[in-house]
Amino acid sequence: MRLLIMGPPGAGKGTQAAVISQRLGVPHISTGDLFRANLAQGTALGQEAKKYMDAGEYVPDSVTNGMVRERLREEDARDGFLLDGYPRTVQQVAELDGMLAGKELDRVIELTADTDAIVGRLMNRSLQQGRADDTEEVIRRRLEVYEEQTAPLTQLYKTRGVLVNVDGLGEVADITERIFTALNA
Numbered sequence: 001m002r003l004l005i006m007g008p009p010g011a012g013k014g015t016q017a018a019v020i021s022q023r024l025g026v027p028h029i030s031t032g033d034l035f036r037a038n039l040a041q042g043t044a045l046g047q048e049a050k051k052y053m054d055a056g057e058y059v060p061d062s063v064t065n066g067m068v069r070e071r072l073r074e075e076d077a078r079d080g081f082l083l084d085g086y087p088r089t090v091q092q093v094a095e096l097d098g099m100l101a102g103k104e105l106d107r108v109i110e111l112t113a114d115t116d117a118i119v120g121r122l123m124n125r126s127l128q129q130g131r132a133d134d135t136e137e138v139i140r141r142r143l144e145v146y147e148e149q150t151a152p153l154t155q156l157y158k159t160r161g162v163l164v165n166v167d168g169l170g171e172v173a174d175i176t177e178r179i180f181t182a183l184n185a
């Protein structure tokens, strides 16, 4: 299965993606995680990405697309994957279409959550994980950027007939069940 999980920052994409990829036996490919791993290893790509991440802005496509292209070429992604956080713009959708060369996404899961719940969750995560981009100001900017640049992608995938909407509020296990029910429908 070739899957994408999307939703505003704090909707629980990362948590659900980890569970789903494990159950389906496909790699979880998160661009945010790849950037953070690069940063931890001190690579040039990581240093470059950090400038944007810390401000709540998207990392330029010149950095992001190549990183995803390479990751998708790895052996473990040959028979399926779960993308998390990519594509995030209309241009990235076009890039991904090119990378997949006709092997389109089977399903796009949109996790929905309201803004108040999201800000609360992210403030909590900042206490637990200390992510530099989880301050209130940056959170607000990330939500804005999501609305402007990423939310429109749901319409695009809806038109392609692959979108499934899942309510992202509630217990982690309940949300996972909702996702599998939606995928099997």
Ligand code: AMP
Residues within 6 Å of the ligand: 009, 031, 032, 033, 035, 052, 053, 054, 056, 057, 058, 059, 060, 064, 084, 085, 086, 087, 088, 092, 133, 142
């Ligand atoms: P995430 O862990 O998915 O919340 O991503 C953390 C940050 O990484 C985002 O706020 C962006 O700065 C950057 N990022 C992740 N994925 C992308 C992408 N597809 N395009 C541009 N920037 C991205």
